[in-house]
């Protein structure tokens with residue numbers, strides 16, 4: 457009789473599969489976009505949420521077997537939100553052996569002063585955070601800045617921009633910062649949020665809650681999240697298809713005149729795709745032409 461695997465063994469196998477998948481997807485994104493090169497110093501932005509812990513964990517894991525050698529340094533910005541547990545990240549980073557810097561800047565007070573009561577604070581707060589982190593990356597000579605956004609963040613941003621900004625744009629896996637001095641990478645770009653949630657639960661990261669600032673959840677993002685979840689439930693695979701579609705765009709089939717030169721289009725007579733040579737399927741086969749022309753001809 458074959459022995460049944462114990463619950464422990466089963467969950468260990470499940471965990472290994474999950475870890476492998478995250479590792480594989482991250483490695484694939486890194487390779488597809490040439491995110492990390494020989495000698496890079498990668499500054500890993502760590503907020504204390506599930507995504508950034510997972511990113512650091514998987515990058516550390518890949519670092520051990522990657523064909524190129526690169527350095528990891530974790531950076532957290534303590535924004536002085538009330539109740540921010542200052543010891544959690546330093547304790548964790550020492551335990552996993554990653555060098556780190558904790559920056560302190562009271563952006564919380566700046567945001568409170570600048571944003572009228574009841575208005576959403578996330579826009580200005582993240583702009584301030586980004587500014588400080590990117591400037592610090594220059595200071596420490598980081599060649600890449602790694603952010604923990606995953607596939608679902610990218611798709612939510614795509615729909616937010618479409619629905620509220622009238623633009624077809626998402627969040628790229630690799631990006632040059634506005635200042636032109638930093639290269640931002642999103643190594644989790646191919647990873648599903650559901651996998652990250654399960655992984656983070658199993659790893660028991662010391663999560664720092666993201667609502668310390670008292671800000672409400674971004675309601676528009678939440679509603680898009682719910683919309684995508686419902687679609688996926690009704691049509692499994694739809695999210696992956698949408699994600700594939702942003703990697704496979706056809707500017708000539710859209711309507712952006714900056715992306716495709718519609719104005720100077722000319723008929724060349726040269727087929728763009730193979731054309732059937734006729735027979736019963738030729739374009740005019742079995743077609744009756746009825747013509748009426750109001751202009752009488754002699």
Ligand code: SF4
Nearest residue numbers: 577578581582669671
């Ligand atoms: S949730 Fe709070 S800390 Fe996070 S971006 Fe919004 S305002 Fe800033």
